Amino acid sequence: MSRFTESTGKYLMLIEEELEKSLGLVVHSPLRESIGYVFSMGGKRVRPLLTIFAAEAVGECSDDVLHAAAAIEILHNFTLVHDDIMDNADTRRGKATVHVTRGVNTAILVGDQMMALAYDLLEKCSGKHLRESLRIFNEGVKQVCDGQALDESLSKSDGSSMPNYVDMISKKTGALLMSSGKLGALLGGGTDEEIRLLGDFGLNIGIAFQILDDMLDLEGDSERFGKPRGLDIMEKKKNFMFLKAQQSLDAGGIAVINAAYRKMSVTENDVVAVRKVYRDGGILDAAKKEVSDYTSNALSSLSALRQSEGKDALVELANSLVRRKF
C-alpha cells in the first residue's frame, strides 16, 4: 500500500468519525436522522482530505483541523441537498436524494440545519484562529451560493460566455476547495503566504475538476458514473464543451450542436453526433488541455512549499482527481 493510500485511508476513517460525532450536536433534532442519511450517502470526501493535507503541508493535523475538515464536508453536503432540490435530481451517488425520500420541505430544513451544524463544528476551533476560520468559511459559503445562482441564470441565458462560465465554476466548485485549502493551512499554523498558496491550489483543482466533469459527461463510462452519457446535452447545459465549441468551431459544427440543444428531447443519435463534432473539432483536446493547465497551476502553487508528506499527499490528491477514467 502506498503511503498516500495508507494516509488517506486513516484520515477517511477519522473524517467519518467526526461526521458521526457531529450528530451528537443535533441529538434531539427531528432532522438528525435525515442528516445521518446524508452522511451515509458517502462521497469522496475530497474537501476534508484537502483541509487535512494542507495542514500537514505546513504543520500538522490537530483536532482543530479535523473539526474544520468535517465542517467543510458538512457544508458541501448541505449545498448538495439544496442543489438536488433545484436540479430536480432523484438520485445522488446511486441513492435516492433527500427531497425524494423525505419531501422538499424537509430537504430545505435538513440543508439549513446542516449549515448551522457546520458552524457549530467550526466554533470549536481554538481561540486565535476562530475569527479567520469564520471569514474563510463564510467566504466559501457565499461564493457557493453565488456560483449556484450564476449556474441557474447561465442555463437560462442565451448570452453565456466562457468568462462567465469560468467565473461560475470558480465559485460553484472552486470556492469551497479554496476554503478547504486555506482553512487547513491556517489551522495547521501556516504563514499568510502558505495560506494563499494552498487556497490557490484548491481553487485550481476545483476548476480542473469541473471541466473534467463536463468532459466526462460525453466521454466517461456511463455505468461507472451512474448517469447516462450526454446528460448535459439532454439538460441543455452550457458547459465547457458547449461554450468552447461556440468559440472555436465553424458554422457547420455549431449547427449540429445547436440542433441538439434546440430539441425537446435529445436522442442517443444526437449525443453521438455532438460527441463526434467535439472530437473532430478539437473541443475534446481543448478541454483536456484546460484540465491539464489548471492542474499544473494547482501543482505550481505547491512548489514554493517545503517537502513534506502533506505536500506529497496533495500532489497525489490532485493527480487522483484528474486520473478519473474515461
Place this chain on the structure above:
Amino acid sequence: MSRFTESTGKYLMLIEEELEKSLGLVVHSPLRESIGYVFSMGGKRVRPLLTIFAAEAVGECSDDVLHAAAAIEILHNFTLVHDDIMDNADTRRGKATVHVTRGVNTAILVGDQMMALAYDLLEKCSGKHLRESLRIFNEGVKQVCDGQALDESLSKSDGSSMPNYVDMISKKTGALLMSSGKLGALLGGGTDEEIRLLGDFGLNIGIAFQILDDMLDLEGDSERFGKPRGLDIMEKKKNFMFLKAQQSLDAGGIAVINAAYRKMSVTENDVVAVRKVYRDGGILDAAKKEVSDYTSNALSSLSALRQSEGKDALVELANSLVRRKF
C-alpha cells in the same frame, strides 16, 4: 413622544442602516438584489430591538450589539424566506414572497446566502465575545430549524398534544427571541445571570406572541392583519386553540371543531361556528390567560435587573407585542 417611542424610532433607523450596510458584504453577488428586496419587505424588527434593549439593560448599545442585532434580523428573515416556500405563501406583509417573484430555486439560495451574511456580521463581534456569540447564535438557528420541522410533522400527525405544541413554538418562535436577548446581554457586558434572565425574557415573550397569534387568527381584524379570519382552520392547523379545545371541551364542542377540520374546504359558516365554540367553551379565555401568564413570566425575568432605560424599553416592548388589537 414617549421615551420608548423616541428610542425605538432611533434604533429602528440604525437597524435599517445596518441591514443596508450589510448588502455591501454581498455587493458582487447575483443574489444581492433579492436580499435587498427581503429587507424592503419590512417587519417590526422585534428581534434586533430586543437585542439592543437587552444590551442597554445591562450596559450599553455598542457597534458589536448593532452588528449582532442585524445578524439576528437577517437570520429571522432567512427563515421566513424558506418558511414561505414550505408554506406555499404567496404574500408576506402585503408583498409578494421571494419564491413567487423570483422562483423557488432563487428563494432557496437567497435564504442560504442570508444565513451566511448573518454569520458574516456576527463575525465582526469583538474578540472576547466572538465564540460565545456564535454559540448563542448557532443554538438559535438549530432550534428554529427544529421548530419548523416539528411544525411540519405536528400538522400531519393526529396525535399532536399541547406539550408537543409548546415545545414546537418554543423552538420555532421562542428560540430566536431567546438568542436575541442573550446576545444583547452578552455583548452589552452582562453577567451570566443577566444573560440567562434576558434569554428567558425573550423565550417567554416568544411563546406569548405565538399563542396570541393563534388567537388573533379568529379574533383579529382580518383587514388589519392582511389575512382572512380563520386561516388556521382552513389550513387545518393544530394551533393552541385547537389543542386546548381537545383537552377541555365536551364531545359536542369537539365535534363542531373536528367537522370543520375534516372538510375539504372550510366555509365562513364553519369558521363562525368554531369561533363560537371557542368563545362559549372558555378556550378564548384560556388562551388570553396563557398569553398573560407567559408575559408575566417574561416580565418577572426582568425584575432582578437594576432600573435602566433598557429595562423600561423591554417592558414596553413586551406590552406592545401583547397589546396587538383584536
